[in-house]
Amino acid sequence: MPTDSAVRALADVPREPGAAKPDPIVVADDVVRRFGGMTAVDVQHVEIQRGAITALIGPNGAGKTTFFNLLTGFDKPSSGTWTFEGRSLHGLPAARVARKGMVRTFQLTKALSRMTVIENMRLGAGSQPGENLFTALVPPLWRAREREITEQAEELLVRFKLDHHRDSFAGSLSGGQRKLLEMARALMSKPTMVMLDEPMAGVNPALTQSLLGHIQALRDDGMTVLFVEHDMHMVRHISDWVIVMAEGRIVAEGPPETVMQDPAVVDAYLGAHHDTDLGDDALLSDDVAEQLEAEVQAEEEKR
């Protein structure tokens, strides 16, 4: 459930594309990306509220991933500018963007298969003296930091229920577990903002439920979360604000309860024929989720 502070902060924001936020962490203007003749992204103005969970939704091919790539420096825009915490990120390489505190995950999971889970996690941590070629040769110079990040990694692994797999190769994990590993790894650098591209695709409902809890906890610690998701129920469940993209543009914004009813959104998803309620979330009331969790546990015990 959205916490009150974030909801309160966003209460007065107009429900329209490109709405100004009281405390934006990301501000993007006129970001355009063309592939040949096709315009994949054409965002005139968008702001992301600090300390809130913002969902970016839209039909397949809407340009969500491309927009992520642009913001995080993995792709170069045809034109446009954007700032993160007031500073322009335009033209910054992906690694620098990540070091500034904006860390992303990928839609197609990028677990480092032939490295162990714990090594994956350690790689996520920032400011490691041992990552310098010369200090690397003198272990005493980096042992302390190594111990520190190993501890941090183990904590996260417990939280993401991956601690049993600590020393297995990441390639041996299931698809859902890899998603979790990727998310946990991204958190190793203690970012100010995480951008998750379909984090829950392929993760079982029970785990989804507990992860949603973690994401909310992150937000409550002051982290900003932007995520792409196709599962409307999940979107409704945890997001404080929803931005809807279609054909590269932002077509609607608003709190999750109301944005689904926006005719622009229904149009975007269904074209002309629309009489389904996209936001039917009867399924995702907490007791249904609990029931699901119980079922999954029962199944696991049977094995």
Next chain:
Amino acid sequence: MDWTNLLVNVAGEIIAPTTAAYALAAIGLNIHFGLTGLLNMGQAGFLLLGAYGFAIATIAGWPLWAAVLAAILAAVVFALILGIPTLKLRGDYLAIVTIAAAEIVRIVGRSTTLTDLTGASSGLRGNSYKHTFQDASPFPDGTWELGPFEYAINASNSWWIRIVGWGVVALACLLIWLLMRSPWGRVLKGIREDEDAVRSLGKNVYAYKMQSLVLGGVIGAVAGIIYVLPRAVQPDAMGRSMTFFIWTILLLGGAATVFGPILGSMLFWAALMLIKLVMRGTVPETVMRSEQIEQFGWIIVGITLMLLVIFRPQGILGDKKELAINAH
């Protein structure tokens, strides 16, 4: 056939300077490919540059240390020139560009325009540059016998070059061992797996690849010096085939392992010698002429490389789970 003599020859191959040089070159390639996943198909270019750098500097009258430094510097510059356009590219482009760059070094080296410097295609005579190395030996001149092996102590194909060659190999192994267990090595492994993921974690992938390319290249250049000390600098002997042998050696021993390159090099040269000697002793001249036996050896190398990559990509020492070659 004289079996003792044959075995002595094969065993001699195991400690030969060339075996050390190839082991060292494969260690360099291991940093590129085994650790970082860079498809460097131009390792021979680094060896050739190292050899030229050392030989030309020595001929110009530089002392030993300065000549070695010149070789290293040449490799660094080459790695930088090579890395800038290619390290941002997909792996297969890198393979094509590195093989092309090594070929450019060879073509320029053997060009008659540079005859004064490189001796064009006939190369540089060993005696013109090996004196500084031989003078650096602390041992008295003469020959020395250890078991069945008898070599000159200092001159040319000597104990001295064997000691130095294998000493450098041991140092390089220590270096790799330290690096592989460090966070630096971890970043490289990450890059080998998926460089975008590593980038998303805030690591400057380009810089790491460059460091890897330079370090492996410098080791290659030093290997080049060791390779040419007992012979001559001949550009045409240090072309594409040399690169491919280094690859075979690395994959034979096991990429991403510390001792794989050494084991690979020893096995490679010993097996090749064994095949040749046995065939020379058993196959009559009328069936196969001696140069054909030579070629037969290379055919076997090619086929070994194919079979190895298909059926045992992790090599002899590699971890089965941590296949050294991309499985996806």
Next chain:
Amino acid sequence: MRRAASSRARSWTSRPPRVVGTVGRWLVLLLLTLSATALGQSAAVAATEQCAPTGESACINGTIRTAAGEPAVGVALTIEGEGQELAATTGPDGRWSASVTSAGTYSVTLDEGTLPAGETLRDPANNPREVTVELGASRPALFPLGAPAEQAPDAGDDDGAEGPGGGDQPDDAAGEPGEEPAGVGTSSSGGVTMTRFVQQLVSGLIFGLLLALASVGLSLIYGTTGLSNFAHGEQVTLGGILAYMGVQFWGLPLVVAGTLAVVLAAASGWFQDAAIWQPLRRRNVGLVQAMIVTIGLSMALQYVFQFFFGAGPLRVVTSTPTSVSFGPVLVTRQTVASVIIALVTLAAVSYFLLRTRTGRATRAVSDNAALAAASGISVNRIIRVVWTLGAGLAGLGGVLLGLYLGAARWNSGGALLLLMFAAVTLGGLGAAFGALAGSIVIGLVVELSSLWIPSDMRYGAALVILILVLLFRPQGILGRATRVG
């Protein structure tokens, strides 16, 4: 590779300064040389007349014959010394002579670029050579052609290094086709004349076109399977060697031998895919792994060729070809026929790719194999077709290049491999038409660059271009960028 140019153009005597290659300077030079060409022509006529020594003059002369013993026509030589500089060109009988007016030592340089296609000096180190003459006498300066004497293994060393590779290293460049072994930096000495420029331009186009036959196959294979086939050069060699066997061993007419070679080469592609690549795909062997397998295959095949055919050049036809001239450009009949065959073949391949069902399916597989499979295309069948076609095209390229360059050799394809890769990369990996365009560019670069840089470095020039293009346009001339995430 460079054709014997018309003697008129070759032997003009006034030398422009060495050109390093900026376009501006080059244009100026072009104008200068154009105006100088007329002078050059008259000098040439004088030089080809036979010389008779008198009291005040002496003669330096010789006859140049190809390895097969035919006279080598149109070979240019310069004679320098005692303050004189002369030019000479071999006549129809292969004879040349120059008349000097003072006794002394002269250095005679043979322009290797003007040797008939595929011919090389037997002893490149002896070019230029010194001749001492006395007035009233004739002195010969001989330049035997043929394969360079086999290099003694590890020739360089005196105190006999034994040990691995000591004598065993295969020589990489034991005479690459078209790359004059230890060629003298000939090109800059001639200066850039319009005629020479046109000649090189045409040579470049021809070479590019023949190279395209090979690279289109390489590109198709890359496009459909993602495999960088390092053994593609051996397919080219195979074509050349099969044609050589057909003509020289089985005594077939050239056309029959050539056709047979192409058919067998195509069959080898079919067989290779069936025996190696399809099983590897079924085993899900990674692309990098498969690429290294092709390297092993390339190595094995090269030495198989060397095992059976030795390291020397294998001349498909030994007779001297008849030449035809188009304006200032001299080409052989055979080359004209080769170009026509190449053009027709490439047109047919284009038609196949654009208009036939299988061709369209091929492009669909290149574009997105998974999608193609999902829409009912049998991907494995298409890949088999592509291997067959690619190997057949490479075989044809091998036959025609073997004729054009004069001889096939165990490593002739291997030597061209990097040029093919350069062409394919320039065109954007996997784009068949890109490979065609890229090949032409590479052909032109190789031939035209030797106008300004020493001809033994011109393959290097093509590779430098490759690296430069990647620097500015990583996806090649026609390629597309790939997506992340």
